[in-house]
Amino acid sequence: MKWLRKIDWVWFVRSAMGVMFIAVGIDHADWMPIVFGVVFIATASYAAYFKTGCGYDKNCYLPTNKSPQKNNIE
Secondary structure, eight states, X not given: OHHHHHSOHHHHHHHHHHHHHHHHHHHTXXXXXXXXXXXXXXXXXXXXXXXXXXXXXXXXXXXXXXXXXXXXXX
């Protein structure tokens, strides 16, 4: 079961969604879902490589209750 912890589940779910879009586009002979699926997979791969975005970031880009720290450099 250790191999389950090594899988990047955020990337896996995002890529699976992209593959579904591509499959629907091929099934309906429509290029727009195919393009969207390819862009979705590319975005998911970029986010997984740099560990950015919702699922990787601690606060998911939501505002926090912490006040910003001031820099007192004079």
